[in-house]
Amino acid sequence: MSIDGEPGDADDTAAPVDAVALALAGHPIPVATFGDFRTAARDLIVRRVPPESVQWSGSETPHGDLLSAATSGLAPSLPPGLLAQPPAPPPRIPRSLMEMLQSAACYRAPDRWAFLYKIVWRWQQGQQEILSMADEDGARLQHMVKAVRHEEHDMHAYLRFRERPPEAGDPRFVAWFEPAHDVLPQVAQHFARRMGKTSWMIGTPEATVLWDGHTLHSTGPLMRSAADVEDSGEALWLTYYRSIFNPARLNADIMHGHIRTRFWKNLPEAAVVPHMVSQAAAGARKVGQLDTVGKRGGTTIPIAAEKAAPERQQPSSLDDCRRCDLWQNATQAVAGQGARHAKIMLLGEQPGDQEDLAGKPFVGPAGALLDKAMIDAGMDRRKVYITNAVKHFKWEPRGKRRLHKTPAQKEVMACHYWLETELETIAPDIVVALGSTALKSILQSGSVTMKDYMGQPFQHDGRWVVVTYHPSYALRVPSAEARHEAVAAIVAALKLAQRLADGEQP
Amino acid sequence: MELIDKLEILADAAKYDASCASSGAPKRSSEGKDGIGATNGMGICHSYTPDGRCVSLLKILLTNFCIYDCQYCVNRRTSNVPRARFTVEEVVKLTVDFYLRNYIDGLFLSSGIIQSADYTMEQLVAIARELREVHQFRGYIHLKTIPDADPALIDAAGRYADRLSVNIELPTQDSVQRLAPEKNVHTIKLAMGNIRLKLDEKEAEPKAPKFAPAGQSTQMIVGADASDDQRILTTAETLYGSYKLKRVYYSAFSPIPQSPKSVPLAPPPMLREHRLYQADFLLRGYGFQVNELLPQSGNLALDIDPKLAWALANREHFPMDLNRAEPAMITRIPGIGLRNAKRIVELRRMRQVRYADLARLKCSMKKIAPFIVTADYRPPRDTTPSEALRRSMADVQQQMPLWPELQAA
Ligand code: SF4
Numbered sequence: 001m002s003i004d005g006e007p008g009d010a011d012d013t014a015a016p017v018d019a020v021a022l023a024l025a026g027h028p029i030p031v032a033t034f035g036d037f038r039t040a041a042r043d044l045i046v047r048r049v050p051p052e053s054v055q056w057s058g059s060e061t062p063h064g065d066l067l068s069a070a071t072s073g074l075a076p077s078l079p080p081g082l083l084a085q086p087p088a089p090p091p092r093i094p095r096s097l098m099e100m101l102q103s104a105a106c107y108r109a110p111d112r113w114a115f116l117y118k119i120v121w122r123w124q125q126g127q128q129e130i131l132s133m134a135d136e137d138g139a140r141l142q143h144m145v146k147a148v149r150h151e152e153h154d155m156h157a158y159l160r161f162r163e164r165p166p167e168a169g170d171p172r173f174v175a176w177f178e179p180a181h182d183v184l185p186q187v188a189q190h191f192a193r194r195m196g197k198t199s200w201m202i203g204t205p206e207a208t209v210l211w212d213g214h215t216l217h218s219t220g221p222l223m224r225s226a227a228d229v230e231d232s233g234e235a236l237w238l239t240y241y242r243s244i245f246n247p248a249r250l251n252a253d254i255m256h257g258h259i260r261t262r263f264w265k266n267l268p269e270a271a272v273v274p275h276m277v278s279q280a281a282a283g284a285r286k287v288g289q290l291d292t293v294g295k296r297g298g299t300t301i302p303i304a305a306e307k308a309a310p311e312r313q314q315p316s317s318l319d320d321c322r323r324c325d326l327w328q329n330a331t332q333a334v335a336g337q338g339a340r341h342a343k344i345m346l347l348g349e350q351p352g353d354q355e356d357l358a359g360k361p362f363v364g365p366a367g368a369l370l371d372k373a374m375i376d377a378g379m380d381r382r383k384v385y386i387t388n389a390v391k392h393f394k395w396e397p398r399g400k401r402r403l404h405k406t407p408a409q410k411e412v413m414a415c416h417y418w419l420e421t422e423l424e425t426i427a428p429d430i431v432v433a434l435g436s437t438a439l440k441s442i443l444q445s446g447s448v449t450m451k452d453y454m455g456q457p458f459q460h461d462g463r464w465v466v467v468t469y470h471p472s473y474a475l476r477v478p479s480a481e482a483r484h485e486a487v488a489a490i491v492a493a494l495k496l497a498q499r500l501a502d503g504e505q506p
Numbered sequence: 507m508e509l510i511d512k513l514e515i516l517a518d519a520a521k522y523d524a525s526c527a528s529s530g531a532p533k534r535s536s537e538g539k540d541g542i543g544a545t546n547g548m549g550i551c552h553s554y555t556p557d558g559r560c561v562s563l564l565k566i567l568l569t570n571f572c573i574y575d576c577q578y579c580v581n582r583r584t585s586n587v588p589r590a591r592f593t594v595e596e597v598v599k600l601t602v603d604f605y606l607r608n609y610i611d612g613l614f615l616s617s618g619i620i621q622s623a624d625y626t627m628e629q630l631v632a633i634a635r636e637l638r639e640v641h642q643f644r645g646y647i648h649l650k651t652i653p654d655a656d657p658a659l660i661d662a663a664g665r666y667a668d669r670l671s672v673n674i675e676l677p678t679q680d681s682v683q684r685l686a687p688e689k690n691v692h693t694i695k696l697a698m699g700n701i702r703l704k705l706d707e708k709e710a711e712p713k714a715p716k717f718a719p720a721g722q723s724t725q726m727i728v729g730a731d732a733s734d735d736q737r738i739l740t741t742a743e744t745l746y747g748s749y750k751l752k753r754v755y756y757s758a759f760s761p762i763p764q765s766p767k768s769v770p771l772a773p774p775p776m777l778r779e780h781r782l783y784q785a786d787f788l789l790r791g792y793g794f795q796v797n798e799l800l801p802q803s804g805n806l807a808l809d810i811d812p813k814l815a816w817a818l819a820n821r822e823h824f825p826m827d828l829n830r831a832e833p834a835m836i837t838r839i840p841g842i843g844l845r846n847a848k849r850i851v852e853l854r855r856m857r858q859v860r861y862a863d864l865a866r867l868k869c870s871m872k873k874i875a876p877f878i879v880t881a882d883y884r885p886p887r888d889t890t891p892s893e894a895l896r897r898s899m900a901d902v903q904q905q906m907p908l909w910p911e912l913q914a915a
Pocket of ligand 1: 318322324325326327391392411414415
């Protein structure tokens with residue numbers, strides 16, 4: 001989309017000016033838009049004309065270049081022999097700097113073009129520090145950019161449309177705003193995106209833009225002050241504004257810190273602020289309520305306490321477990337899952353991040369690896385029972401993530417209660433202990449180590465125990481080779497468990 | 507009841523919710539399209555009220571009838587307040603009208619619980635659906651999720667809303683049980699977990715139907731129970747980690763009419779809420795952990811900000827040489843924000859950082875001077891005891907108590 005008079009389009013309409021010739025003659029270079037400036041600056045750089053030798057005039061704006069107009073008789077002389085030099089390469093301005101220059105060009109300052117040319121010149125000389133706040137010109141450039149963006153932001157925020165009666169035709173909405181910098185073109189685009197096919201007009205002291213639902217049009221000033229459009233919708237807004245204010249938190253300084261003074265006079269809500277502040281100061285702080293609401297008759301809701309609570313599934317006793325502190329930071333307890341009288345129980349360590357959210361064991365990456373190992377071992381997931389030694393996820397914050405933390409033996413012991421219940425009801429013939437926590441839980445001892453039991457099944461409490469790696473160990477090992485070995489060990493353990501279940505001896 | 511009367515009651519009833527941000531939605535535009543509304547990803551505050559809070563959304567309740575009895579809430583069933591209820595069409599009309607006049611960036615809709623969690627949630631979803639599908643509204647929508655509602659409804663809500671929130675309300679399970687007897691931390695966590703699973707799914711499968719692109723948030727009320735800041739921040743840290751929340755909002759408990767005896771009469775100092783936000787920002791943006799900011803139980807200091815408090819308690823890291831320090835450590839220097847830390851690192855790639863550079867970057871020199879070393883500067887006071895430094899650097903204007911008459915009582 002383009003807007004008439006948008007920076008950059010001027011090249012097509014205005015006759016080109018010969019910036020170098022004007023500079024040589026000691027005349028100011030007329031610049032109305034950023035496009036004019038860009039063309040002129042490029043020509044001047046190519047002819048190596050230093051910033052001290054150029055005067056600029058920005059005739060368009062009322063805040064234009066008064067200074068240089070007044071001093072135009074005193075042309076600084078150009079360095080001798082300038083034109084005898086070979087032309088310099090045209091400036092290569094990175095996109096980010098170009099965007100800054102374009103923003104800064106909207107800043108109303110009498111010397112804006114001269115300053116921007118100085119920046120371009122210094123960049124061309126290789127002085128990259130103009131990009132830094134620590135450089136004096138760099139700081140000013142950033143200050144200008146910031147002020148312009150701030151103004152755009154404020155215009156996005158504090159412009160208020162009033163609705164015209166439908167019989168008045170287009171534009172349907174009209175607004176008045178007094179921007180301190182030349183931000184109207186960009187801001188108009190913002191409202192075109194926002195309003196769809198609804199027509200509107202924004203008046204400022206310098207110019208007017210109109211959106212007909214498809215295209216933006218710009219003209220000179222058409223309005224002189226805040227839109228004199230009656231709009232009954234504004235009453236709703238004022239009511240909302242008064243009601244959303246919490247007098248118990250009165251802190252008008254912060255409000256004034258956010259909305260700069262010059263915007264208040266065109267904000268409809270400004271009219272009700274003094275009353276709100278004085279009411280709040282006069283005691284409305286005791287309850288946060290708006291006094292006009294408080295004065296209305298109220299009603300309580302006649303419903304018995306027992307009937308109010310939603311019907312929830314009775315929490316399982318596992319969900320209510322407080323045998324250790326792990327419940328506190330977990331979402332839910334994750335119970336075992338699988339065939340009710342499975343011959344084989346796969347016992348992991350504890351639920352992980354995904355399991356904690358889903359409420360099911362082995363659904364995360366380690367679960368996927370275990371699934372695959374089961375397939376490789378010819379084991380049917382539906383015929384086994386899968387659970388963990390500890391039922392709540394133990395973790396530690398790492399930035400915004402949860403880092404798995406190995407449960408302490410006292411937590412393993414506390415949670416053994418639940419494993420025992422499962423062992424009783426499922427009564428498996430074989431338990432595959434996946435990892436050392438599972439082993440420690442089965443043996444109820446914190447001092448056992450995996451390597452003493454790896455690959456050699458043993459009898460414990462009348463059932464076989466097979467020990468192998470936890471699937472997440474296989475995910476963690478650094479080399480592909482070690483990973484391969486770990487997976488192979490898990491598959492082998494599952495096969496062994498299967499054979500034991502079929503009544504074979506190890 | 508006239509629309510304007512309902513608006514008065516139902517905005518008044520919604521003002522205790524702290525969240526108002528409208529950022530994080532994907533960019534959308536209505537240019538040349540039917541319907542209205544755009545988002546730029548950043549969100550805009552359209553006004554400020556004299557409590558210093560911004561207005562960026564039409565923040566209202568669908569209704570303030572509520573069958574629950576949460577003690578800190580003005581709309582609890584035993585509270586004797588005027589009640590009102592919007593129709594779906596009224597909320598839609600208000601949103602569109604306000605949006606066209608540029609008062610707001612979108613809608614933040616919440617509700618008292620009427621009939622059941624599912625029924626209430628259905629109504630909220632209906633409004634969002636009407637806005638999106640009938641009016642092709644592309645502005646921001648934030649829906650407060652009713653935790654006990656059917657996950658299918660939460661799923662639907664996520665298709666229309668930019669953000670969903672489930673309020674945890676209080677930092678401990680005991681407090682929730684005591685002060686909000688109909689609520690249940692377990693189902694609140696399950697709802698948040700459910701939302702996170704959906705967000706993860708969407709992230710892993712870009713072609714999946716859209717789901718709450720601006721993520722989820724929550725709110726905790728501060729000062730309605732006895733929880734200290736360490737407890738509050740630990741809960742926040744847990745929630746951030748577990749449910750990938752975009753924000754935790756802290757809302758200093760506000761006095762309510764006919765306040766029940768179970769909640770305090772006096773509000774906490776506003777400065778406490780402010781310090782919690784500062785600490786929260788350090789957790790989210792600066793990589794601090796709660797146990798660094800508050801190694802023991804207790805509250806954040808009121809006289810100095812949490813970063814300065816951390817620096818004074820960890821003097822062994824200082825003074826820090828700006829020309830050598832790890833970028834992440836530079837952000838830990840009091841008075842240097844993320845942006846200036848980045849600028850310092852950029853500058854030192856070109857040349858040595860000098861003392862005067864920092865003034866130009868508008869760092870608070872008084873604050874950073876004891877903690878830094880530059881090419882031309884070393885603090886003369888780097889052995890000054892932390893206590894003395896603290897006295898000299900305490901925030902000069904201690905904020906006045908906000909409710910002097912109540913605090914005296
Ligand atoms: S981890 Fe086990 S013992 Fe600890 S609270 Fe959870 S279920 Fe109970």
